Amino acid sequence: YRTIQFYWYAKGEPERRHVLSRVDAYHGTTFASVSIGGKPGDRVPGFDYIDDTIHHLSSPDHYHHGNGRTEQEFADDLVAEFEAKIAELGADKVAAFFAEPIMGSGGVILPPADYLQRVRQICADHEIVYVSDEVVTGFGRLGEWFASESVFGIVPDIITSAKGLTSGYLPLGATIISDRIYDVIAEPGHDRYFAVGYTYSGHPVSCAAALKNIEIIEREGLLEHVRDVGPYFMEQLRTLTDLPMVGEVRGSHLMACVVFVADRDTKELYPEELDVGKLVANACEPRGLIVRPMVHLNVMSPPLVITRDEIDRVVAVLRDAIVEVRATLDEQAG
Incomplete structure (x- = not known):
């Protein structure tokens, strides 16, 4: 979330503050990530949420929300809703779209055929950053290192990962960014500095576990x-x-x-x-x-x-x- 904010600031478009997500999405429990998430049960009383710049579109759950529509008709309506929200906010005000290739905590919700590809193209047309949350789907869960490109035919701007990165033996998460993002945020400037980091970022023991885990996945096929x-x-x-x-x-x-x-x-x-x-x-x-x-x-x-x-x-x-x-x-x- 902060990477995206800084990216647009460094690009000279700080007015791009709006983020699109979906009902039933899960992206974590920090202030920003729980706000981006769209599971109703996660929005418990007693906490603040970012509601002015984070917007939730319909869940892609065809079984419960198809209401008699074919899967293709359902996908068409989801895409139309996506385009309408961008038009409502203004394409030059939308920073990013967050999506799990398959919604995990929301109930293992598979997207309708070609829905993600169409949404990805819309994001590309408007230069909206596409973030693929592969915390669950990455590192083998679907038989591929990552599901976005290999399974669903999309190339995101950013991929988030964790879980399977170490097979859960030690905590480690990673954000994988495209050259498009990196080349902008890495460019030095007298008026900007990407201040990001945690006490345990890049912890060598967790990283060693990840490297060995990847080695085993490869060796064991x-x-x-x-x-x-x-x-x-x-x-x-x-x-x-x-x-x-x-x-x-x-x-x-x-x-x-x-x-x-x-x-x-x-x-x-x-x-x-x-x-x-x-x-x-x-x-x-x-x-x-x-x-x-x-x-x-x-x-x-x-x-x-x-x-x-x-x-x-x-x-x-x-x-x-x-x-x-x-x-x-x-x-x-x-």
Whole structure:
């Protein structure tokens, strides 16, 4: 966020202050990043948020918000909304657009086909900085080092990363900037200095862990492995759609979620206070499986080394847990 602000200041366009994001997005919990994020549950009382220059567009969740539109029609409307917001603010006032290639914490929401490519082109046309948040999707989760170009066919101006950079063994994040950005912010000037840094920036132990982690990913062929087992993982998870309370299984490779509904025809959700995702997670844990509950769904991001046999076990446990929870809910309903 500060990099983008400084970039436009150094470019002589300090009036570019507006940032576009999306509902259901997650980009962190600092003052700026939680403001850019669009998950309603993260906007808790007692905190201030940047609301005058950060704007949230519609979530690309076709399952819940398609409202009878085809995926292409839905994408067309999202792109039209994006263009309308830029026109409303003034293209010369918009600094950046933040987007996860696949929304993670928002519920593993895949973008409609060609939506990201079209938005990327609009950003390029107006010189708006495109930021791809690959904290989740980067370093192998989708079988590629980064998903933006290899999976979705876009080249961002900035990529943020963490998590898979060290496989979580030590904390480390990285911001990868294009020459377009670097050449401007690195240019010396008597009236400007990019003051950025943290006590532990570039910590040698974390960096050593990252280098070794990358070495292991390459040596063990983990990207190729994920490309091999990832489609099988999604295929097996989709067998759960024969269960009445499973509304949708979505994801890509080793990033997936199962959406629970009270009525599959209407896509009606269970009451939020029921926390059905937590009920299923609680039923999974004693069976040896940990999933991430998120109110109406369970998110799964298994290790990159998972095998087909382990995938079968994951899906079997999840099926048993869902059946148990549904039986309990039916019994309680009388």
